[in-house]
Amino acid sequence: MSRNWRKDFPQLKPNHVYLDTAASSLKPQLVIDAVTDYYQNYSVNIHRGMYQSSLEATEKYEAARQVIADFIHADVTETIFTRGATSALNLVMYCVGRQFVKPGDEIVTSYLEHHSSLLPWQQLAREKGLNLKYIPLTKSGRITLANAKKVITDQTKIVALTYVSNVLGYVTPIKEIVEWAHSKSAIVICDAAQAVTHIPIDVKALDVDFLAFSGHKMLGPTGIGVCYGKKALLEQLEPFETGGDMNDHVGLYEAEWKDLPYKFEAGTMPIAEAIGLGEAVMYLQKVGLEQIDRHSHKLAKMAIAQLMEMADVILYNPKTEGGIIAFNLKGIPPHDAVTFYADQQIALRSGYHCAELVSRFFGINGCLRASFYLYNNKADVERFLEVTRATITYFRRKGF
Amino acid sequence: MAELDNLYKAVILEHFKHPRNKGLLNDATYKTHRIKNPSCGDDITIQSKVENHQIVDCRFEGVGCSICLASASVLTEIAIGKETSDAKKVADNYLKMIRNEAFDESIDLEEAEVFSGVKVFPARIKCASIAWQAFLKTVFDEDEKQ
Numbered sequence: 001m002s003r004n005w006r007k008d009f010p011q012l013k014p015n016h017v018y019l020d021t022a023a024s025s026l027k028p029q030l031v032i033d034a035v036t037d038y039y040q041n042y043s044v045n046i047h048r049g050m051y052q053s054s055l056e057a058t059e060k061y062e063a064a065r066q067v068i069a070d071f072i073h074a075d076v077t078e079t080i081f082t083r084g085a086t087s088a089l090n091l092v093m094y095c096v097g098r099q100f101v102k103p104g105d106e107i108v109t110s111y112l113e114h115h116s117s118l119l120p121w122q123q124l125a126r127e128k129g130l131n132l133k134y135i136p137l138t139k140s141g142r143i144t145l146a147n148a149k150k151v152i153t154d155q156t157k158i159v160a161l162t163y164v165s166n167v168l169g170y171v172t173p174i175k176e177i178v179e180w181a182h183s184k185s186a187i188v189i190c191d192a193a194q195a196v197t198h199i200p201i202d203v204k205a206l207d208v209d210f211l212a213f214s215g216h217k218m219l220g221p222t223g224i225g226v227c228y229g230k231k232a233l234l235e236q237l238e239p240f241e242t243g244g245d246m247n248d249h250v251g252l253y254e255a256e257w258k259d260l261p262y263k264f265e266a267g268t269m270p271i272a273e274a275i276g277l278g279e280a281v282m283y284l285q286k287v288g289l290e291q292i293d294r295h296s297h298k299l300a301k302m303a304i305a306q307l308m309e310m311a312d313v314i315l316y317n318p319k320t321e322g323g324i325i326a327f328n329l330k331g332i333p334p335h336d337a338v339t340f341y342a343d344q345q346i347a348l349r350s351g352y353h354c355a356e357l358v359s360r361f362f363g364i365n366g367c368l369r370a371s372f373y374l375y376n377n378k379a380d381v382e383r384f385l386e387v388t389r390a391t392i393t394y395f396r397r398k399g400f
Numbered sequence: 401m402a403e404l405d406n407l408y409k410a411v412i413l414e415h416f417k418h419p420r421n422k423g424l425l426n427d428a429t430y431k432t433h434r435i436k437n438p439s440c441g442d443d444i445t446i447q448s449k450v451e452n453h454q455i456v457d458c459r460f461e462g463v464g465c466s467i468c469l470a471s472a473s474v475l476t477e478i479a480i481g482k483e484t485s486d487a488k489k490v491a492d493n494y495l496k497m498i499r500n501e502a503f504d505e506s507i508d509l510e511e512a513e514v515f516s517g518v519k520v521f522p523a524r525i526k527c528a529s530i531a532w533q534a535f536l537k538t539v540f541d542e543d544e545k546q
Binding site for chain 2: 333334343350351356359394399400
């Protein structure tokens, strides 16, 4: 890395190794400062007050929206703030589900989905009598265009797919699948929660209909995320939540909605978090996503090369494309192993990673996941490998 | 490391590798209850058969970590043959012990005592709890009072 980014992250401590960015990233000081600045200096509501601090809050909130819209090549009217990717995907499910589907229609998804990109569609399918279909994965666990073509048919109304798997780090050929899905008149909803931290996203070039991501995985605050939607579609949709601020006129028996994106932002939004996310995006742009991806991937590859030498390690994604490694230690349940790592001050994740179907695909009961990001370094990789060896030795000695 | 050694005692390993009373029966005289911990993959089902306030059989099935599976195995051995009221006392005290709460030390926890090391690993309390919680459900059909 051209500069030591680690010093921007106050939570990093000596002898502690954080390898759980795929669950939530650490936050740089300038994001923390932006959030604090709001609460200390202009902590009032947006779009309502006619006084200076409210104008300032509104201005910063909308400036953040502009930054984020530019970041994904969307228009500000297509960039809706939500509580996170989960909220964004549920918004799309409720709105699209209410208006665009009828019994017998098909929804296509995959085994690689995070539960936030799976359960909304499972629910919709059950409630509306739709057929939920899964794209068969390749042997190594990838979504391919060829397999997508096998299940996306003229009956398919919705295709809901992850851009990057949160367990395996594999990149979905989303642009190609969007093209095919559109040829079948299906709407494509993309979960970009893992992609947005590594891959420059251009929603126009992808031609995706909806795209969701969370702030807290991309150096931003918790409680904020984004739902991108094509303007033409968003305009057709009824609002998800109704309430304060999102209306233009309220009568006794009817109301009129504000223009986009406000139609989809009812009530007081997470203002500080939106402003913080704007800061996080500017920080990501300053470092450069390509550089972050190269760095994270290099660290993951270094670790994988060594893990492959260890007879007691089972790797599930030796060809990971980002910073994520999914693995198990032979004969040691992941939840036991992770306790040893934690004891050695290494934070990684065990279990299903909110994507239980991935474990089902591999026929395992959960796995360990280490995820590397821009603030990790070679020393972290070395420590991770050292503790991996120690974990195996420890549990073997115990009789595992 | 000392705390880890206190968690992974030999008895626990022994039950993990050689579980007792494993495998469920298709028998309507048993009551069955399943508890999962979806975040980590622990998934335990307990079956109990009660006759005249006595637990005449207790079985388990499941997947998960060593602490979870060993606790289920140990539980079944302790439960079988006990009066239900005595089993409840052990269960309640055991759950207090692993949560690091005050408990009645006059009650013999028998082999379940080996799980005392769990209390310093808050992330593992659930692993050691779910078999016993499911057991209480099979015998008393009530949720454990916390």
